[in-house]
Amino acid sequence: MSKKKLVFSGVQPTGNLHLGNYLGALKNFVSLQKEMECIYCVVDLHAITSFQKPNELEDNVFETVASFLATGIDPNKSIIFNQSSVSGHAELAWILNCVSRIGWLNRMTQFKDKAGSDKEKASVGLYIYPNLMAADILLYKASHVPVGADQKQHLELCRDIAQKFNNDFNCEGFFPLPEPLIQKNVSRVMSLRDGNKKMSKSEESDYSRINLKDTTDEISKKIKKAKSDSEPIPQSLKGLEKKPEALNLVNIYSELSKSSLDKVLNEMSGKEYSFLKTKLAELLINEITPVGKEIKKLLNDKPYLKQVLKKGEEKANIIAEENLKNIREKVGLI
Ligand code: AMP
Ligand code: TRP
Numbered sequence: 001m002s003k004k005k006l007v008f009s010g011v012q013p014t015g016n017l018h019l020g021n022y023l024g025a026l027k028n029f030v031s032l033q034k035e036m037e038c039i040y041c042v043v044d045l046h047a048i049t050s051f052q053k054p055n056e057l058e059d060n061v062f063e064t065v066a067s068f069l070a071t072g073i074d075p076n077k078s079i080i081f082n083q084s085s086v087s088g089h090a091e092l093a094w095i096l097n098c099v100s101r102i103g104w105l106n107r108m109t110q111f112k113d114k115a116g117s118d119k120e121k122a123s124v125g126l127y128i129y130p131n132l133m134a135a136d137i138l139l140y141k142a143s144h145v146p147v148g149a150d151q152k153q154h155l156e157l158c159r160d161i162a163q164k165f166n167n168d169f170n171c172e173g174f175f176p177l178p179e180p181l182i183q184k185n186v187s188r189v190m191s192l193r194d195g196n197k198k199m200s201k202s203e204e205s206d207y208s209r210i211n212l213k214d215t216t217d218e219i220s221k222k223i224k225k226a227k228s229d230s231e232p233i234p235q236s237l238k239g240l241e242k243k244p245e246a247l248n249l250v251n252i253y254s255e256l257s258k259s260s261l262d263k264v265l266n267e268m269s270g271k272e273y274s275f276l277k278t279k280l281a282e283l284l285i286n287e288i289t290p291v292g293k294e295i296k297k298l299l300n301d302k303p304y305l306k307q308v309l310k311k312g313e314e315k316a317n318i319i320a321e322e323n324l325k326n327i328r329e330k331v332g333l334i
Contacts, residue, residue, distance in 0.1 A: 005036045008142035008178075010043035010083065010133070013060035014052070017067045019210040019288070020189035020199035023255055024148030028183055030072040032146060038078040039140055039316060040068055042309075045083045045090065045132060049125040050114070063295070065305050067212055070294035081312030083136065088320035092135035093128075095331060099168065100131045100161050109153060134158035138165075138175050139320050145178050149187035150198060155180045169330045186255045192226035195244025213292040216285050223281040228273035235269040237261060249276060256283040 009029060011021065032038055042064045047057060061082055068080055083089050105111070108130055115122035125132075133154050137145055138161070145155055155178065162175035191197045191208040199209045207222055214222070227245040234240060240247040253276060254264045268276055298305060328334075 006140060006142045007032050007036050007038040007144045008137050008140050009146050010041040010136055011064055012047045013042050013044055013064040014047050015060055015201045016211040018199055023186040023189055024183055026071045028146040033074060033077050040073055040078055040080050041083050043083045046129060049123055049129050062305050066295045066298035069298055070291045075308045079312045079315045080308055081316045082309050085313040086316050086320050088139050088324045089135055092139050093132040096131045096135050096161055097128055099165050104157055130154045130157045134161045137178050138162055139323060141176055141323060142178050143176050144181050146181040149182055152180055171330055185251055190248040195248050213295055216289055219284050220281045223277050232270050232272055233268045235265060253280045256287060
């Protein structure tokens, strides 16, 4: 059984990365580089489960790579590549389609959310997307997967698929069961307009999210306009129950200021939310605008971004091909 620690995660190239991606995933990607070998993938095959305009998809792949680099992922330490450039992902996904069960996929809440009321019209790709995600992870036999809380159910499915493969082909321990690494406070950054919805790229209003490329002005305006609460900031977390927008702002502030929720509430109780908002905007501007500037700078150097992807592709392919050889053997494919 492989005991090696290896991190794998993926981000869809579907447009503007935002504060949720940053706090829920990217920051964790960066710090994990110190402890483990890491593979970070731009998952374009996942993105096309909903229609993408081809030229926009291409731009978004570069933008996602630039965001990886701008937040601090080091291409000399970690493997950064685009999913479709390593064909093993699609091949293993097919094998896992035959291991995974329809009943398991029917339980996936993200499909239900994304397909909406007319499920008959959703693409087959959107339905079997969790099997492709399992293939991404198992192709490298990754042991740890940093993600936001919205991906927890997909990771549980990946573990079920790995376990069933190991049982079916009588090879206990062949696929390790990957551990999710989910941030504590900020596993789900919520929309600035509706605290019951997660911050998302696809939400119509740009005021619902802080994008990594937002300017100082945009960040200030969005935080000023963010929904909060008419009552002053309470003393304890109990006072934030049923106030999801206020709780979200306090959570983000606590994460960026590196102080506990209790400490933040202690310091701010009795004050209006405008006080918290001014300080929060300052922290966000300090942390996010340098990242945005770096993304824009990197996007002007496409040859460099292509070179990073190419190097990553070569390294990823070596691991993928070696593992696929063994997987094909286990299944009896010659
Ligand atoms: P996606 O943009 O859907 O490919 O997501 C990339 C990563 O960001 C995944 O690990 C997600 O779980 C994470 N993520 C996306 N939205 C949020 C959010 N609002 N809060 C926390 N994490 C998020
Ligand atoms: N499904 C993930 C998302 O939408 C992206 C993803 C694809 C992923 N493959 C992965 C995340 C493998 C972690 C590991 O955010």
